[in-house]
Amino acid sequence: MNEHKTKSLVIVGGGSAGWMTAAYLNRLFNREQKNFDITVIESPDIGIIGVGEATVHSVRFFFAAMGLDEEELLRETNGTLKTGILFRNWMKPRGGKMHEYFHPFEQQKLGRGIDISSAWMVAGRDATERYDEGVSLSAALISKGHGPKGPNSPAYQGVVPYGYHIDATLLARFLRRKAVEAGVTHVEATITDAEVEDENIKAVMAGDRRFEGDVFIDCTGFRGLLIDKLKAGNWNSFTDALPCNKAVAIQRELMEGEAPKPYTTATALTNGWAWQIDLTNRQGTGYVYDGNRLSNDEAEAELRAFLGPQSNVLKCTHLNMKVGCREEFWIGNCIATGLAGGFIEPLESTGLHLINLAAGLMGTHLLADTPSQASRDSFNRLMRGFYQDLKQFIVLHYCLTDRDDSDFWRAAPATVRETPWLEAQLDVWRHKICEFHDLAGSFSTTFSDENYRYILYGMQHYPKLQFGLADAAEAGLFGAIKNMGEQALAATMPHDAYLKRLKN
Numbered sequence: 001m002n003e004h005k006t007k008s009l010v011i012v013g014g015g016s017a018g019w020m021t022a023a024y025l026n027r028l029f030n031r032e033q034k035n036f037d038i039t040v041i042e043s044p045d046i047g048i049i050g051v052g053e054a055t056v057h058s059v060r061f062f063f064a065a066m067g068l069d070e071e072e073l074l075r076e077t078n079g080t081l082k083t084g085i086l087f088r089n090w091m092k093p094r095g096g097k098m099h100e101y102f103h104p105f106e107q108q109k110l111g112r113g114i115d116i117s118s119a120w121m122v123a124g125r126d127a128t129e130r131y132d133e134g135v136s137l138s139a140a141l142i143s144k145g146h147g148p149k150g151p152n153s154p155a156y157q158g159v160v161p162y163g164y165h166i167d168a169t170l171l172a173r174f175l176r177r178k179a180v181e182a183g184v185t186h187v188e189a190t191i192t193d194a195e196v197e198d199e200n201i202k203a204v205m206a207g208d209r210r211f212e213g214d215v216f217i218d219c220t221g222f223r224g225l226l227i228d229k230l231k232a233g234n235w236n237s238f239t240d241a242l243p244c245n246k247a248v249a250i251q252r253e254l255m256e257g258e259a260p261k262p263y264t265t266a267t268a269l270t271n272g273w274a275w276q277i278d279l280t281n282r283q284g285t286g287y288v289y290d291g292n293r294l295s296n297d298e299a300e301a302e303l304r305a306f307l308g309p310q311s312n313v314l315k316c317t318h319l320n321m322k323v324g325c326r327e328e329f330w331i332g333n334c335i336a337t338g339l340a341g342g343f344i345e346p347l348e349s350t351g352l353h354l355i356n357l358a359a360g361l362m363g364t365h366l367l368a369d370t371p372s373q374a375s376r377d378s379f380n381r382l383m384r385g386f387y388q389d390l391k392q393f394i395v396l397h398y399c400l401t402d403r404d405d406s407d408f409w410r411a412a413p414a415t416v417r418e419t420p421w422l423e424a425q426l427d428v429w430r431h432k433i434c435e436f437h438d439l440a441g442s443f444s445t446t447f448s449d450e451n452y453r454y455i456l457y458g459m460q461h462y463p464k465l466q467f468g469l470a471d472a473a474e475a476g477l478f479g480a481i482k483n484m485g486e487q488a489l490a491a492t493m494p495h496d497a498y499l500k501r502l503k504n
């Protein structure tokens with residue numbers, strides 16, 4: 001039997017990436033016996049980015065795996081529940097109304113001979129209803145202001161899948177407290193240099209303080225302080241496909257009587273789109289835009305006008321965004337994650353999700369006594385795959401637009417040329433339904449055929465299908481969905497009531 005040796009794992013950076021990774025790995029590696037001494041070094045002078053407040057649904061299982069109490073997590077972060085994203089204004093108005101569609105997390109698998117998506121299409125239901133309203137329960141829930149949970153829903157479970165809206169600063173603080181209570185060491189210091197030997201980091205320095213480690217995790221945000229020390233030019237830019245490279249974020253008070261919504265809203269503006277994320281005490285908003293077409297001042301003015309003059313603004317921040325990812329996330333003994341590893345614009349709220357994916361892979365790849373180059377190659381291939389898949393999924397949201405009211409929107413359809421697989425597939429999806437097999441071999445299991453369909457059909461990219469559907473079959477399927485929607489409404493609470501109950 002090998003002699004047990006505790007290794008040291010040094011995480012530099014105390015934003016969401018640093019503390020999510022620390023809390024998860026500490027629980028995974030040190031619960032039964034101590035395998036890693038984990039230290040998080042966080043600069044007292046450099047703040048965290050302070051955005052990143054909406055999540056996808058699978059982050060629930062990551063928080064559960066950290067051993068966190070869900071209600072405590074929600075209370076401590078002013079959190080609310082999220083059943084999906086309402087997209088507004090991504091196409092020209094329809095019938096005098098703003099174009100809207102909802103992308104829920106939920107995926108109904110009804111239908112034997114014919115699946116529900118094909119049935120919806122061949123029954124011609126697109127003439128009278130939105131796709132998400134026809135095939136999901138979440139659309140029925142949000143139309144009545146309901147969240148995904150009932151009064152007795154167990155932790156991390158709902159009638160439909162859900163993610164969170166959480167205050168990013170409070171999340172980092174909460175995770176720090178939990179991680180430190182569980183044995184992670186917290187050091188306040190600003191790292192000024194790193195000692196590198198044979199493509200490995202031996203130590204990081206803060207003035208005359210020196211911190212050695214077996215493994216280093218770079219969570220220093222867009223700076224990528226450690227990973228950049230190991231290899232220059234280690235960056236794959238996505239700006240040709242995803243031109244939005246700036247954001248202006250505004251936090252505003254919720255207005256009198258305004259209940260937090262159980263979904264994120266993403267409204268297309270002139271040169272990008274605005275997010276609205278409701279917490280229990282305020283709304284986080286922001287405009288993600290193409291900085292080559294709009295100045296900071298113009299973007300801020302457009303966002304303020306969109307929010308309305310009565311908005312009580314608490315804080316306004318301008319941010320530059322580096323869109324793309326590392327060619328190699330793991331070099332020698334250093335792994336970059338969070339913004340240091342890469343960033344895709346937040347249209348589908350995937351920043352924390354990518355941290356979750358990377359931490360999960362660290363859990364499996366760092367278990368070996370001495371991780372080999374094969375381990376590093378595997379980690380890098382998977383992480384690159386996640387980012388590439390996601391890039392393509394985000395391009396899908398833009399390239400189907402018919403908006404022609406600005407140069408930004410007129411250029412949007414051409415972005416699909418930067419994602420050749422998607423370009424070819426869009427043609428295929430003109431003639432048949434988008435199905436699971438089309439995405440087989442992809443890296444991301446988060447956004448699969450169902451998610452693609454919500455965007456494709458939300459953006460009116462329908463296949464031309466020919467054959468008919470017997471009336472009885474149609475009535476059976478859509479009758480079943482309607483009944484399920486009514487049952488879901490009966491089993492869940494108004495979102496606002498759920499949040500009030502949580503406070504008491």
Ligand SMILES: Cc1cc2nc3c(=O)[nH]c(=O)nc-3n(C[C@H](O)[C@H](O)[C@H](O)COP(=O)(O)OP(=O)(O)OC[C@H]3O[C@@H](n4cnc5c(N)ncnc54)[C@H](O)[C@@H]3O)c2cc1C
Nearest residue numbers: 013014015016017043049052054191221338339346351352
């Ligand atoms: C506009 C925008 C909107 C976003 N929206 C979402 C969203 O809705 N959902 C989502 O999931 N994600 C979103 N993201 C992504 C999300 O914000 C990040 O993935 C997440 O916050 C992780 O950030 P981080 O920890 O990598 O970096 P940061 O929060 O920047 O943290 C960096 C840390 O490194 C430390 N540090 C830096 N330099 C040093 C040094 N020299 N020495 C010591 N410490 C140092 C800092 O003190 C800080 O603690 C968004 C990002 C942007 C830009």
